[in-house]
Amino acid sequence: MALPALLVFVAFAxxxxxxxxxxxxxxxxxxGVIRPAGFASWRSVLTDPGLPHALWVTFVVMALSWAVxxxxxxxxxxxxxxxxxxxxxxxxxxxxxxxxxxxxxxITYKALLDPNFGLGAGLHLPLLTQDWLGEPTLAMAVIIxxxxxQYIPFHTLIYQGxxxxxxxxxxxxxxxxxxxxxxxxxxxxxxxxxYTIITSSTLMVVGSLVFFDLIFVxxxxxxxxxxxxxxxxxxxxxxxANLMGQASGIAVILVVxxxxxxxxxxxxxxxxxxxxxxxxx
Amino acid sequence: MATTLRAGTRETAGGRRRRxxxxxARRPNWLGGAxxxxxxxIVIVPIYWIVITSFKTxxxxxxxxxxxxxxxxxxxxxxxxxxxxxxxxxVNSAIVTLGAVxxxxxxxxxxxxxxxxxxxxxxxxxxxxxxxxxxxxxxxxAAIIPVYLIVIRLHMYDTLAAIIxxxxxxxxxxxxxxxxxxxxxxxxxxxxxxxxxGASEWSTxxxxxxxxxxxxxxxxxxxxxxxxxxxxxxxxILTQSPNQRTLPLALWTFxxxxxxxxxxxxxxxxxxxxxxxxxxxxxxRQLLSGLTAGFSR
Numbered sequence: 001m002a003l004p005a006l007l008v009f010v011a012f013a014x015x016x017x018x019x020x021x022x023x024x025x026x027x028x029x030x031x032g033v034i035r036p037a038g039f040a041s042w043r044s045v046l047t048d049p050g051l052p053h054a055l056w057v058t059f060v061v062m063a064l065s066w067a068v069x070x071x072x073x074x075x076x077x078x079x080x081x082x083x084x085x086x087x088x089x090x091x092x093x094x095x096x097x098x099x100x101x102x103x104x105x106x107i108t109y110k111a112l113l114d115p116n117f118g119l120g121a122g123l124h125l126p127l128l129t130q131d132w133l134g135e136p137t138l139a140m141a142v143i144i145x146x147x148x149x150q151y152i153p154f155h156t157l158i159y160q161g162x163x164x165x166x167x168x169x170x171x172x173x174x175x176x177x178x179x180x181x182x183x184x185x186x187x188x189x190x191x192x193x194x195y196t197i198i199t200s201s202t203l204m205v206v207g208s209l210v211f212f213d214l215i216f217v218x219x220x221x222x223x224x225x226x227x228x229x230x231x232x233x234x235x236x237x238x239x240x241a242n243l244m245g246q247a248s249g250i251a252v253i254l255v256v257x258x259x260x261x262x263x264x265x266x267x268x269x270x271x272x273x274x275x276x277x278x279x280x281x
Numbered sequence: 282m283a284t285t286l287r288a289g290t291r292e293t294a295g296g297r298r299r300r301x302x303x304x305x306a307r308r309p310n311w312l313g314g315a316x317x318x319x320x321x322x323i324v325i326v327p328i329y330w331i332v333i334t335s336f337k338t339x340x341x342x343x344x345x346x347x348x349x350x351x352x353x354x355x356x357x358x359x360x361x362x363x364x365x366x367x368x369x370x371x372v373n374s375a376i377v378t379l380g381a382v383x384x385x386x387x388x389x390x391x392x393x394x395x396x397x398x399x400x401x402x403x404x405x406x407x408x409x410x411x412x413x414x415x416x417x418x419x420x421x422x423a424a425i426i427p428v429y430l431i432v433i434r435l436h437m438y439d440t441l442a443a444i445i446x447x448x449x450x451x452x453x454x455x456x457x458x459x460x461x462x463x464x465x466x467x468x469x470x471x472x473x474x475x476x477x478x479g480a481s482e483w484s485t486x487x488x489x490x491x492x493x494x495x496x497x498x499x500x501x502x503x504x505x506x507x508x509x510x511x512x513x514x515x516x517x518i519l520t521q522s523p524n525q526r527t528l529p530l531a532l533w534t535f536x537x538x539x540x541x542x543x544x545x546x547x548x549x550x551x552x553x554x555x556x557x558x559x560x561x562x563x564x565x566r567q568l569l570s571g572l573t574a575g576f577s578r
């Protein structure tokens with residue numbers, strides 16, 4: 001009974017994963033014949049100054065989006081764990097960004113931030129009327145903001161669920177001992193959320209390796225190469241410059257990085273927490 | 282994960298816990314409250330802007346305050362969007378989503394059933410299970426070049442089937458994981474009594490496991506459906522002609538064409554999000570449990 005699932009999965013996920021490694025040792029323009037090329041593609045991948053740059057940009061996106069999302073999601077998750085009616089109403093609205101496609105979100109922000117036709121121009125606020133996507137630093141900031149806008153709801157949901165599972169008796173005991181809210185947060189909530197924090201961080205870090213849709217639509221890696229993350233680099237090398245062998249090499253690096261980071265975070269967490277998920281986010 | 286779903290049902294089961302959250306009740310959580318309301322603004326302002334602007338005429342858009350509701354609401358933008366073949370893209374997206382979600386959930390359910398039922402005695406299925414678990418870590422982006430090659434070789438380039446097949450494959454790992462956890466919760470005695478009655482594995486699957494896991498099937502289906510409906514990379518790589526476009530891709534090309542016409546662009550965004558927003562209003566709890574299924578512990 002497992003056979004149909006196994007067949008589709010092997011054909012369109014396992015074979016491609018093996019295939020990408022094989023293709024990285026070939027030279028292919030995407031249309032013509034695939035020729036074995038030994039280490040030639042790898043040599044050009046590894047000597048291309050674009051690679052360290054893409055790795056750096058990917059790292060910046062990863063680190064900043066983690067640093068922005070984690071405290072906010074934690075705070076919001078704890079807040080929304082309350083069962084007050086207005087908090088449940090807020091939770092309903094918070095989820096909306098999660099339902100929209102990255103393409104739709106990117107298009108909205110592109111329109112909203114447009115220096116001539118966007119919000120800033122309409123409100124005549126010079127502060128908002130900047131060339132948001134035309135300045136390297138600003139473009140990076142916009143990406144971090146939009147990523148957080150889209151995914152904080154998801155991590156908030158995870159934290160909300162986890163906070164609700166902390167036994168109430170722990171707080172009651174702490175209250176009897178005269179502990180304040182801040183003390184309770186750091187002595188009970190935070191330690192109890194340890195595994196949730198690791199799961200959520202794994203999803204953020206590993207997921208940020210494969211941000212593609214959003215950055216592709218928002219900046220296409222620009223201005224210049226300022227936001228050219230690894231996944232986008234792969235796409236451009238493969239499908240725009242038609243160097244599929246080299247693009248496959250970049251894809252292999254993506255896979256290795258993803259697995260490595262997932263395993264690393266798992267080790268930090270002492271193992272056993274839920275499986276890493278690259279897919280989906 | 283099963284806990285998320287259960288937490289969801291427990292909450293619906295009468296709101297008896299509603300008032301019980303008196304944690305630190307002596308003093309309100311100022312910081313959390315401030316963050317909560319501030320985040321509400323950050324989420325709602327762009328959405329409000331999308332909605333009101335999509336009803337403004339282009340000239341009106343440039344003249345009025347961006348946050349003021351339209352003085353003379355118009356459906357002109359929606360007409361323009363629909364005239365640009367959005368009905369077709371909508372149908373394409375629906376075909377891709379249904380065509381991928383239904384088989385994906387079905388084969389995942391069968392696989393999950395086989396894996397759970399054979400838990401200890403068949404090495405082969407244990408191996409299949411770990412293969413699927415490993416699959417959770419395969420990013421679609423990294424596999425896209427060989428997928429492209431396979432699709433070309435199968436002469437499926439520029440068809441909707443080219444999007445559907447990889448979508449199924451990449452939906453399987455998480456679906457199997459969530460569903461097998463659910464089937465595992467079905468009491469063993471029920472399976473045993475089916476066997477005593479002489480039921481085959483197929484009929485046990487249909488008459489016992491299926492009805493009992495139906496909520497989980499819906500949850501998984503919604504989760505898979507959301508990601509496939511919103512998918513951008515597969516259509517971008519595997520199709521080319523306008524009449525095979527799905528909505529996210531159509532949005533992108535539409536903006537390329539009408540970028541200056543902000544109200545029309547926003548109308549297209551709103552129109553493509555409408556089915557999901559409708560689904561959210563109708564089945565919020567199912568959708569939320571679907572979104573966090575497999576992640577929370």
